[in-house]
Amino acid sequence: MTFSKKVFVAVLLTTLIVGSALIFVTYRYVKQQTGESFVSRYLVMSHVLGDTLARLDKNTESLMLDAAQVVQAQIAKNGVPSEARLATLRTKLDVTHLFIINRAGKFIRSTNHDVNRIPNVFSFCSKYRQLLTGAQASMATPILHPNPEPKPFKFLLMPSLDRKYLIEVGVRVDFIASTLVKALRADPNITSMSLYNPKGMSFGNFDGTTYSFNGKTVSLPGEVPTIVNGANNFRIFTKVASSHPSCCQCDVAKASVGGKYYYVLESVISKAPLKAVLAKTKIMFGIFGIAVVLIALIFGAFVVRRLVNNIEIAAARVRGLKSEPDLKGRIGLTGEDEVAFLTGEFDHLLDNLEETQSKIVEAEKVNAKVELATQVAHNIKSPAFAIEMLMPFMKDLPENIKRVLHVSVEDIVAMVDQLKKHAESMSDSSIVDSTAVFLPVFINDLVMQKQFEFMKRGSVKVHFVSHCDDKKAFVRANGGELKAIISNLINNAADSYGNQPGDIFVDLETTVSKCLISVTDRGAGIPEEYLKEIGAKRITFKGGNERGIGLTHAFKTVESWGGKIAIESKLGKGTTVKMSLAKFVKVKDLARRKYRDFGIG
Numbered sequence: 001m002t003f004s005k006k007v008f009v010a011v012l013l014t015t016l017i018v019g020s021a022l023i024f025v026t027y028r029y030v031k032q033q034t035g036e037s038f039v040s041r042y043l044v045m046s047h048v049l050g051d052t053l054a055r056l057d058k059n060t061e062s063l064m065l066d067a068a069q070v071v072q073a074q075i076a077k078n079g080v081p082s083e084a085r086l087a088t089l090r091t092k093l094d095v096t097h098l099f100i101i102n103r104a105g106k107f108i109r110s111t112n113h114d115v116n117r118i119p120n121v122f123s124f125c126s127k128y129r130q131l132l133t134g135a136q137a138s139m140a141t142p143i144l145h146p147n148p149e150p151k152p153f154k155f156l157l158m159p160s161l162d163r164k165y166l167i168e169v170g171v172r173v174d175f176i177a178s179t180l181v182k183a184l185r186a187d188p189n190i191t192s193m194s195l196y197n198p199k200g201m202s203f204g205n206f207d208g209t210t211y212s213f214n215g216k217t218v219s220l221p222g223e224v225p226t227i228v229n230g231a232n233n234f235r236i237f238t239k240v241a242s243s244h245p246s247c248c249q250c251d252v253a254k255a256s257v258g259g260k261y262y263y264v265l266e267s268v269i270s271k272a273p274l275k276a277v278l279a280k281t282k283i284m285f286g287i288f289g290i291a292v293v294l295i296a297l298i299f300g301a302f303v304v305r306r307l308v309n310n311i312e313i314a315a316a317r318v319r320g321l322k323s324e325p326d327l328k329g330r331i332g333l334t335g336e337d338e339v340a341f342l343t344g345e346f347d348h349l350l351d352n353l354e355e356t357q358s359k360i361v362e363a364e365k366v367n368a369k370v371e372l373a374t375q376v377a378h379n380i381k382s383p384a385f386a387i388e389m390l391m392p393f394m395k396d397l398p399e400n401i402k403r404v405l406h407v408s409v410e411d412i413v414a415m416v417d418q419l420k421k422h423a424e425s426m427s428d429s430s431i432v433d434s435t436a437v438f439l440p441v442f443i444n445d446l447v448m449q450k451q452f453e454f455m456k457r458g459s460v461k462v463h464f465v466s467h468c469d470d471k472k473a474f475v476r477a478n479g480g481e482l483k484a485i486i487s488n489l490i491n492n493a494a495d496s497y498g499n500q501p502g503d504i505f506v507d508l509e510t511t512v513s514k515c516l517i518s519v520t521d522r523g524a525g526i527p528e529e530y531l532k533e534i535g536a537k538r539i540t541f542k543g544g545n546e547r548g549i550g551l552t553h554a555f556k557t558v559e560s561w562g563g564k565i566a567i568e569s570k571l572g573k574g575t576t577v578k579m580s581l582a583k584f585v586k587v588k589d590l591a592r593r594k595y596r597d598f599g600i601g
Contacts, residue, residue, distance in 0.1 A: 008300050011296070011300045012296050012297065012300050015292065015295075015296040015300065016292065016293060016296055019289075019292035019296070020289065020292070023285055023288050023289050023292065026285070027281070027282070027285040030281055030285075031278060031281060034274070034277055034278060034281065035274060035278075038273075038274045038277075039227060039234060039236075039269075042189075042190070042234065042236055042267060042269045043225075043227070043236055043238075045183070045187070045267070046225075046236050046238040046265055046267045047225075047238055049179065049180075049183050049193075049238075049265065049267075050238045050239070050240035050241075050263075050265050051240075052179060053175075053176065053179060053195070053240055053263065053265070054240055054241045054242070054243075056173075056175045056179065057142065057143060057154070057173075057242060057243045058243050060154055060171055060173060060175070061140050061154065061156060061243050063093075063094070063095075063171070064095065064140065064154065064156040064169045064171055065138060065140075065156060065158070066093075067089075067093040067094075067095050067098075067169050068138065068156055068157075068158040068167050068169045069158070070089065070093060071086075071089060071098060071100075071167045071169075072158060072159075072160055072161060072167055073161075074089065075100075075160045075161070075165065075167070076160065076161045076162070080100055080108070080109065080165065081100075081109070082109075083109055083110065083111065086098045086100070086109050086110075086111050087111045090111045095169050095170065095171050096112070096153070096170050096171050096172040097110070097111055097112050097113075097153075097168070097169070097170030097171075098110075098111045098167075098168070098169060098170075099111070099115075099118075099167070099168040099169075099170070100165055100166075100167060100168075101121050101157075101165060101166035101167075101168060102164070102165060102166075103132055103163075103164060103165070103166075104120075105120040105121045105122040105123075105128075105166075106120060106121075107121065108165075112170075121157070121166065121168070123252075124249045124252060124253075125139075125248035125249040125251075125252055126248075127139070127248045128157055128166070128248075131157055131158065131159045131163075131166055132159055132163050132166070133163075134159075134163065137158070138156060138157065138158040139156070139157050139158075139248075140154065140155065140156040140157070140243065140244060141154055141155045141156070141244060141247055141249050141250065142154065142242035142243050142244045142247055142250065142261055142263075143173050143176070143197075143203060143242065143263065144197065144247075144249070144250060144253065144255060145197065145201055145203065145215055145255075149172075150213050150215065151172050151173075151174070151204075151213045152172070152173050152176060152203040152204070152213070153170055153171065153172050153173065154170070154171050154173055154243075155168060155169065155170050155171075155249075156168070156169045157169075176195055176203055176204050177204055177206070177213075180193045180195070180204065180206045181206055184206055189269055189270050189272075189273050190267055190268070190269055190270075191207065191233065191268045191269070191270050192205060192206060192207040192267075192268045193205070193206055193265070193266065193267050193268070194206075194218075194265075194266045195240075195263055195264070195265055195266075196218065196220060196263065196264045196265075196266065197250075197255050197261070197263065197264075198220075198255065198256060198257040198260070198261060198262055198263075198264070199217065199254070199255055199257065200217045200218045200219060200220045200264075201215060201216070201217045201255070202215060202216050202217070202218065203263070220237065220264055221237050224237045224238065224239040224264055225237060225238045225239055230271075231271075232270065232271050232272070233268050233269055233270050233271055234268075234269040234271065235266060235267070235268050235269075236266070236267045236268075236269065237264055237265070237266055238264070238265045238266075238267070239262055239263070239264060239265075240262060240263040240264065240265050241262060241263075242261050242262050242263055244261065245260050245261060245262065246259065246260070246261070247261045313333060317331045317332070317333070317343075318331065330347040330350060331343040331344075331346060331347055332347065400448065401452070404445075404448055404449050404452050407445050407446075407448075407449055408449060411480070411483060434476050434477050434478045434561065435476070435477075435478070435479060436474045436475070436476055436584050437474065437475050437476075437477050437479050437482060438473065438474055439468070439473050439474070439475060439508055439515055439517070440466050440468055440473055440508060442479070442482070442483070443464060443466075443486065443506060443508055443517070444464055444466075446483055446486055446487060447462050447463075447464040447490075447506055449487075450462045450487065450490050454494060459497070459499075459500065459501035459502065460494045460497060460501065460502055460503075460504065461502075461503050461504070462490060462503075462504045462506065463503060463504065463505050463506065464506045464508075465505060465506070465507045465508070466507075466508045466509075467507065467508065467509035467510075468508050468509055468510045468515075472583065473508070473510050473515055473583065474583065474584040475515050475561075475563075475581040475582065475583060475584055476561065476582070476584045477561050477581065478557075478561075481557050485550075485553075485554040485557060485558065485579075486506070486517065486519070486579075488550040488551075488554065489519040489550075489554070489577050490504055490506065490519060491550075492550065492551075492575075492577075493519055493520070493521035493523065493575070493577075494521075495523075496521050496523025496524045496525070496574070496575060497521065497523045497524075498523075498524070502521060502522060502523060503521075503522070504519065504520070504521050505518075505519070505520045505521075506518070506519055507520070510583065513582060513583055514580050514581065514582060514583060515580075515581050515582075515583055516578065516579070516580055517578070517579040517580075517581070518576055518577065518578045518579070519576070519577045520574065520575070520576040520577075521574050521575055521576075522573065522574035523574055523575065524571070524572065525569045525570050525571040525572055525573050525574055525575055526567070526569040526571070526575055527571060528569075528570075528571075531567055531569060534551055534567055535551055535552060535554070535555035535565065535567075551565075558579060558581070561581060561582075562581075562582050563579060563580050563581040563582065564579075564580045565577065565578070565579050565580075566578045566580075
């Protein structure tokens with residue numbers, strides 16, 4: 001027997017023994033992992049769904065707190081509202097119930113029930129008296145099953161500002177139904193889902209076709225989470241945290257367990273898909289066994305004599321390449337087989353990669369310099385032109401002209417400084433600093449400057465309208481960059497009129513947390529097909545190679561400050577560019593204006 005035959009027989013026997021053992025062990029492992037993975041998938045799904053329900057529970061309570069505070073402010077301002085007014089507030093605030101309770105615990109206003117049929121509120125929980133003494137600012141319940149309501153609810157109580165009344169907000173938590181329905185529709189293997197309180201009272205059950213709030217009580221496992229393995233399904237019980245683990249009203253209703261209140265989510269998972277996968281797996285591994293024998297017979301000699309040798313050489317050289325600091329090394333394997341071809345192509349790719357890297361580095365350097373020079377040239381035109389227009393007034397300068405001249409000079413100095421800082425950033429990655437900018441004065445000065453700039457083309461007028469009476473209308477931005485952006489927007493608006501007369505409106509308004517700047521014209525407008533591309537590509541309708549970079553730069557700069565730019569335009573009607581920037585205020589200042597949108601405070 002020749003040496004090659006001995007090697008062939010050795011490789012063949014080794015392949016058969018090792019392959020058979022690997023197939024058997026792998027089959028057992030895959031079978032076990034498939035089952036565990038199947039269960040784990042739905043266990044994770046149950047946890048995720050439980051976390052979703054818990055977050056929705058807390059989010060709903062936040063909305064209820066906001067609603068209670070609105071009613072609290074209404075009482076402080078106008079006294080106890082009528083039931084009709086209370087019903088209007090309920091609809092506006094998107095809650096299910098609103099109640100007003102006097103200090104004795106008696107319900108005196110209700111949007112849904114006869115107040116005489118509602119028990120005293122302190123019978124639900126005596127600790128609610130703490131709201132009237134000031135010991136508690138508000139008290140809320142988790143999701144519970146109030147009798148005789150057929151669906152689960154959440155309740156929140158808060159005293160009036162003078163603590164003469166209690167305000168109660170009730171919300172029917174229909175999100176349970178919608179959340180479970182979405183989960184079941186997303187996966188047909190989930191046959192049903194249910195949510196219970198700690199004592200096993202159902203908050204709802206969905207079996208794939210119907211959803212019911214039946215209020216039935218079932219026996220839950222002693223430990224949760226747990227998995228109950230049945231003949232045809234898995235029942236997964238998951239504990240879901242409630243918004244209030246300790247709940248006085250739950251304790252009084254005897255719905256808590258050991259003084260703790262939580263939810264239990266039950267997911268019933270069909271085993272049919274798992275059984276089908278395991279059956280296919282068994283057949284597949286049988287085919288693998290036959291394939292191992294055929295592969296060992298056909299390719300044994302080829303693997304031993306040629307492929308293995310070349311692979312070892314190639315692998316050794318690749319390991320050497322990994323330790324090199326650059327891309328100069330190559331595998332350099334010669335031959336006519338597939339391994340030699342692949343390693344040759346790999347060497348060719350390394351050649352291309354090295355060349356491409358060099359070109360990219362050079363292109364980036366050139367592009368950065370061109371972009372910087374173009375942007376500075378684009379932005380410096382307006383201040384320089386403003387100074388030029390003011391020269392005839394130098395004899396007897398009024399104060400406002402002096403202010404414009406002063407601001408224009410400052411702009412030029414700032415732009416030169418900005419150019420310096422950008423140049424430094426190309427070498428040492430320095431960042432242009434941002435500061436707090438007070439927008440009412442800032443924009444007023446800029447508009448005054450633009451008015452003088454457009455005096456030559458007297459048909460175009462710039463108007464500044466401030467809807468802002470907030471003395472804290474500050475934003476954090478680079479003043480020079482922001483002025484260049486707004487100035488460029490005004491220039492674009494003026495260009496949209498061509499040689500025709502027109503008005504440009506610069507508006508400033510604020511919300512609780514935002515400052516909104518808009519520049520509006522009634523000029524030519526922008527074609528709809530270009531609106532989505534503005535800011536991402538250099539698009540212009542004005543002609544000239546230096547044009548079209550203003551909005552691209554503006555979008556990137558404003559986004560770097562955490563803001564946004566939006567454009568609305570119609571052909572022949574005009575264009576509005578809206579810029580939104582976060583207000584630079586403290587958290588306590590936001591709290592004072594929290595309900596301004598309701599017309600309160």
